[in-house]
Amino acid sequence: MSFKIAIIGAGSVGFTKKLFTDILCVPEFRDIEFALTDISEHNLGMIKAILDRIVEANKLPTKVTATTNRREALEGARYIISCVRVGGLEAYADDIRIPLKYGIDQCVGDTICAGGILYGQRNIPVILDFCRDIREVADTNAKFLNYANPMAMNTWAAIEYGKVDTVGLCHGVQHGAEQIAEVLGAKSPRELDYVCSGINHQTWFIELRLNGRPIGKDELVAAFEAHPVYSKQEKLRIDVLKRFGVYSTESNGHLSEYLPWYRKRPDEITRWIDMSDWIHGETGGYLRYSTETRNWFETEYPQFLEAASKPIDPAKRSNEHASHILEALETNRVYRGHFNVKNDGVITNLPRDAIIESPGFVDRFGINMAAGITLPEACAATCMASINVQRMSVHAAIAGDIDLLKLAVLHDPLVGAVSTPEEVWQMVDEMIVAQAQWLPQYGDAVPAAKERLSKSRVKTREWAGAARRSVRSIEELRAEKAALKQAG
Secondary structure, eight states, X not given: OOOEEEEETTTOHHHHHHHHHHHHTSGGGTTOEEXXXXXXXXXXXXXXXXXXXXXXXXXXXXXXXXXXXXXXXXXXXXXXXXXXXXXXXHHHHHHHHHHHHTTOOOSSOSSSHHHHHHXXXXXXXXXXXXXXXXHHHSOTTOEEEEOOSSHXXXXXXXXXXXXXXXXXXXXXXXXXXXXXXXXXXXXSGGGEEEEEEEETTEEEEEEEEETTEEOOHHHHHHHHHHOTTHHHHTHHHHHHHHHHSSEESSOHHHHHTTSSSSSSSHHHHHHHOOTTSGGGTOBTHHXXXXXXHHHHHHHSHHHHHHHTTSOXXXXXXXXXXXXXXXXHHHHOOOEEEEEEEEOTTSBTTSOTTSEEEEEEEEETTEEEEXXXXXXXXXXXXXXXXXXXXXXXXXXXHHHTOHHHHHHHHHTSHHXXXXXXXXXXXXXXXXXXXXXXXXXXXXXXXXXXXXXXXXXXXXXXXXXXXXXXXXXXXXXXHHHHHHHHHHHO
16 A cells, blocks of 8 residues: 655654554555654654654665655645644643643643643644645545644534544543553453543543443442552542542543642642642643653653664554554454544534544444444533533634633633632733734734733732642653663
8 A cells, every 4th residue: 555644743753653653563554655744843853763763674665754844745645643732832831830820720731721722722723724735735535633632622623614534533541441451450451341432531431341241330439449559549530430420531630620629729639639640630740741751852862763773563553543543444444443523413412513532433434433322411511511611712713702712711610610700811811922922813812911911900829839840850860760670
């Protein structure tokens, strides 16, 4: 087979390498072309050298090109994968820092909440640019695979306004299933059969079977509470399981910021999170992790390049959906996964226009969703709160409507639990002004926002958050990795 895959935001080095090696685990894909594109020529050069080394080491005919000209990369592409972070770590730092001044403590801040909503405002104009280029220069039947957050907003914009065949992809469901299989004592995650459905980062394991045997709430609660690690790391998640009756896919820290109950007061935050790793609830945890990862890669690049000389091992192919979707579409080997698509009645008690994440099957006829799923009422209610925020956020981003944007932030569950309307109005003004270079649709609104900020009487505070850690130096990271290696 010979076709072209374009990866936008290919400077996301670790993830691009994973997608690349996963796809090359499919024997029929040896002759394809990968076209890498990014706004950073520096990052593109590093990742192309790594991928070239992989191709050379495995004696493959695969072609790898790299360019900062996006349309050139997209020309003739059958598949386009996006893993962009618009505004980079500079804008992301504001997504965490500014809401903290108003008492809003986020662990990740990339899906909803104040940070995720502003992230969507930065992303959506760029996503629509991608879609325009795809319509104009990519293959007639091109498929857009979006890995970038905020997943639901980006996918919503691409489908509704970009008019491109789009699917959103995430790995939260797979990771949650691995946890459940482990606590239930399964020898392999394959022993667990499940139905998981909802919206991205708020998907719910509504049906579980281990080797054909149904697993109920009480057994699952007991298994998690008995686990020596998860009982400490997933306290909030287990509490939601007890109250809702079903387990959520999302990590302890991520889930905490989508709900109005657990991060509303500093003492409550420290009660429910775990500081053994950023993903369990640390303030700005993903920002710290991302910063350390970037610094580590820049410093240790020769090691990454050397590691690329190893043979590709199909047994180590990851459970990221992209390679499996492409394999199913091109070879007709059926793949079952969980995909972000427009609802259109798949989940009976969520709106038809919402972007849902739910089970589907892929073959040469495309992605076919399992329809007629009904969520437990509490799960549907929690999803609805986020869907309403997502819808307003997408519409605000498309229109450049700052008033609708403020209403979207006001209706966010965690923001509403912490902040007053007056605080929300000022916070959005401050974020729009700080991120103006990435928000062209709000250009006309920025001067008035600056004027309001100059006269504002809303009090703010400089607050690091309830559980903030400093970015570790390269030396500290080396020492920690050495200690882990010695212990393991």
